[in-house]
Amino acid sequence: MRLLVVEDEPDLLAGVARALRKQGYAVDTALDGEEGLHKAQTTDYDAIVLDVMLPRLDGWEVLEQLRVSKETPVLMLTARDATADRVRGLDAGADDYLVKPFDVAELQARLRALIRRGARRARAALEIAEVLIDTVARTVRRSGEPVTLTAREYAVLEYLAMHRGEVVTRTALYEHLFDDSDDTLSNLIDVHIFNLRKKLGADFIVTRRGHGYCIE
Amino acid sequence: MKVFRSIRWRLQLWYGALFAAVLVGLGVTAYEVEAVSRMGRIDAELERGAFVLNGVARRRGPPPPRKGSTGSPETPTPRPVRSTQALAEALTAADEARGFYYAVWRKNEEPRFTASAGAPPDIPKPSESEPQGVRQRGRFREAFLAPNPGDIALVGRSIELETAEVLRLGWLLAGGGVSLLAIAMAIGWWLVTRALRPIQDISVAAAKIATGDLAQRINVRDGESELGALAGVLNSTFARLEASFAQQARFTGDAAHELRTPVTVVLTHVQNALAEGGLSEEQREAFEACLRAAQRMRRMIESLLQLARLDAGQEAMRHETVDLAALVVDCRELVGTMAAVKRITLTTELAPAECRGDADRLGQIVTNLLGNAIHHGREGGEVRVTTRSEDGAAVVIVADNGPGIPREHLGHIFERFYRVDKARTGTAGRTGLGRAISKAIVDAHGGVIAVESVAGEGATFTVRLPRG
Numbered sequence: 170m171r172l173l174v175v176e177d178e179p180d181l182l183a184g185v186a187r188a189l190r191k192q193g194y195a196v197d198t199a200l201d202g203e204e205g206l207h208k209a210q211t212t213d214y215d216a217i218v219l220d221v222m223l224p225r226l227d228g229w230e231v232l233e234q235l236r237v238s239k240e241t242p243v244l245m246l247t248a249r250d251a252t253a254d255r256v257r258g259l260d261a262g263a264d265d266y267l268v269k270p271f272d273v274a275e276l277q278a279r280l281r282a283l284i285r286r287g288a289r290r291a292r293a294a295l296e297i298a299e300v301l302i303d304t305v306a307r308t309v310r311r312s313g314e315p316v317t318l319t320a321r322e323y324a325v326l327e328y329l330a331m332h333r334g335e336v337v338t339r340t341a342l343y344e345h346l347f348d349d350s351d352d353t354l355s356n357l358i359d360v361h362i363f364n365l366r367k368k369l370g371a372d373f374i375v376t377r378r379g380h381g382y383c384i385e
Numbered sequence: 386m387k388v389f390r391s392i393r394w395r396l397q398l399w400y401g402a403l404f405a406a407v408l409v410g411l412g413v414t415a416y417e418v419e420a421v422s423r424m425g426r427i428d429a430e431l432e433r434g435a436f437v438l439n440g441v442a443r444r445r446g447p448p449p450p451r452k453g454s455t456g457s458p459e460t461p462t463p464r465p466v467r468s469t470q471a472l473a474e475a476l477t478a479a480d481e482a483r484g485f486y487y488a489v490w491r492k493n494e495e496p497r498f499t500a501s502a503g504a505p506p507d508i509p510k511p512s513e514s515e516p517q518g519v520r521q522r523g524r525f526r527e528a529f530l531a532p533n534p535g536d537i538a539l540v541g542r543s544i545e546l547e548t549a550e551v552l553r554l555g556w557l558l559a560g561g562g563v564s565l566l567a568i569a570m571a572i573g574w575w576l577v578t579r580a581l582r583p584i585q586d587i588s589v590a591a592a593k594i595a596t597g598d599l600a601q602r603i604n605v606r607d608g609e610s611e612l613g614a615l616a617g618v619l620n621s622t623f624a625r626l627e628a629s630f631a632q633q634a635r636f637t638g639d640a641a642h643e644l645r646t647p648v649t650v651v652l653t654h655v656q657n658a659l660a661e662g663g664l665s666e667e668q669r670e671a672f673e674a675c676l677r678a679a680q681r682m683r684r685m686i687e688s689l690l691q692l693a694r695l696d697a698g699q700e701a702m703r704h705e706t707v708d709l710a711a712l713v714v715d716c717r718e719l720v721g722t723m724a725a726v727k728r729i730t731l732t733t734e735l736a737p738a739e740c741r742g743d744a745d746r747l748g749q750i751v752t753n754l755l756g757n758a759i760h761h762g763r764e765g766g767e768v769r770v771t772t773r774s775e776d777g778a779a780v781v782i783v784a785d786n787g788p789g790i791p792r793e794h795l796g797h798i799f800e801r802f803y804r805v806d807k808a809r810t811g812t813a814g815r816t817g818l819g820r821a822i823s824k825a826i827v828d829a830h831g832g833v834i835a836v837e838s839v840a841g842e843g844a845t846f847t848v849r850l851p852r853g
Contacts, residue, residue: 181649184657188653191657271652273657
């Protein structure tokens with residue numbers, strides 16, 4: 170999962186990015202509205218965390234311009250908790266909002282819900298054949314037995330599971346799982362897929378030659 | 386005597402008294418002038434009669450007596466009049482014509498005393514020392530002339546009719562005066578009412594402002610008048626007052642907003658650090674202390690913002706029917722753990738108490754009162770909650786049997802950040818704004834919150850909310 174965080178306070182930006190990376194997300198950051206909008210328009214993020222008060226372009230304007238071309242789920246961070254502000258944010262196309270100060274755990278939970286909704290999955294647990302993926306605890310069980318995955322392996326599995334039945338290209342996987350700061354070689358995805366097949370069964374992830382991967 | 390303190394009554398009394406004095410003065414003068422002039426006319430007539438009579442009574446009498454301007458020339462008067470009989474007859478004839486009576490005293494001739502038939506009996510002889518005079522004898526007025534000591538001619542008449550007339554005049558004047566006074570008082574009342582109306586407007590507006598409705602202004606009817614100018618000055622004062630309150634509320638709100646981001650930074654980093662693990666015990670404790678402080682700041686920010694919104698009247702309140710008894714049952718669960726920790730027994734005596742208001746905000750008050758009662762209560766003590774309806778109000782009472790609140794603090798207990806015990810430890814996690822918020826919410830509902838306490842016996846908080 171790849172996220173964008175737009176926040177003008179560098180310390181807060183660093184803290185939020187760190188908290189989200191810890192959860193296995195690939196996180197891009199932007200310090201002002203213009204940069205944020207540019208990144209949001211050029212990359213397919215799974216969700217965007219957008220502060221309302223931003224230099225150059227405020228959160229409302231970023232949201233408005235983004236909605237012209239993209240449906241990316243947006244979570245607004247606002248310093249105002251007046252009802253009128255929340256209504257305005259939701260009306261403008263924000264998918265959720267969080268009032269500062271917030272707890273990190275709440276931000277993480279709301280983002281998980283947002284990403285699930287973006288993938289049209291209502292439940293936090295994904296069950297595919299004998300494999301159960303708990304997106305809250307970030308654990309995987311196969312026939313009731315815990316399976317140990319690395320953070321990257323889990324991220325690949327979760328993304329494929331979220332898009333179950335769809336063919337996911339290696340580029341899409343690359344884009345959604347690694348952020349700008351990552352210089353991982355693309356062929357490492359093949360390594361993760363290989364490891365996942367070893368742990369979850371050879372047929373669990375199907376390779377469509379020339380297209381990509383798919384969980385059926 | 387509240388009536389005499391009122392400006393209206395004082396003006397009315399002064400004005401009435403002054404007007405009455407003027408009326409009495411004028412009336413008495415008119416009465417006196419009329420009475421004196423009538424008496425003067427009577428006296429002149431009588432004196433003229435006495436003069437004529439004197440001539441008649443003398444031996445060398447002049448022509449027949451003429452009485453006043455309307456004298457009766459045909460009256461037969463023998464000349465000279467000597468005989469008593471003749472004199473008496475002459476006098477009697479004259480007497481009957483005008484209602485006068487005559488009396489003559491003679492020194493050297495008989496009869497010594499002659500009176501006309503209509504004369505009252507026992508006319509006393511006037512003092513001989515005066516040559517002439519007028520006297521009042523009961524209802525009779527008499528003029529006499531004594532050219533020689535002992536020879537006296539007296540003319541008198543009854544003034545009963547005149548006295549009655551003058552008396553009637555007096556009553557007329559008095560009646561007219563009272564009516565005039567009544568009319569004048571009515572006009573005065575109207576004038577004073579008109580003059581005081583701006584003051585009434587000012588006092589109504591000022592009273593509303595005193596209860597916190599800062600948007601009130603005086604309706605200035607006439608800006609040119611003295612009171613109109615005063616109202617204008619007061620209005621601009623009220624405007625400044627409102628602006629300064631608004632500024633204060635805005636400042637509190639802005640400051641709280643500005644604190645949001647830094648507190649978020651602290652919370653985020655501390656929570657990251659704690660979640661990532663790998664900390665030594667000391668580091669973990671330090672981060673946990675930071676986390677507690679940041680969470681407290683966060684609650685304080687929320688409280689300050691809520692207060693600022695309540696101050697500015699921007700806190701949107703719902704108007705629904707709320708039963709305080711049901712509210713207490715809900716809030717009881719929230720504070721249950723806290724009470725259990727201090728082994729405090731929560732007893733409730735809940736009668737239905739319905740009022741109109743915002744259930745969330747009212748629940749906030751009840752939770753705050755319960756939380757405070759448990760926090761300040763004695764370990765193993767008791768907190769009693771009572772709800773009931775009385776006199777058109779819904780009442781909730783929260784009483785603890787803790788150490789109570791010293792008398793000198795009771796008046797400040799609802800102030801922001803006010804702490805009874807300045808050195809109290811155990812304030813961790815408390816914002817110091819709970820009671821101020823409770824009061825602001827109660828005020829916004831048009832209710833009353835009050836505290837009673839006897840040191841050493843506990844404190845009792847009572848909230849009264851209007852039913853309608």
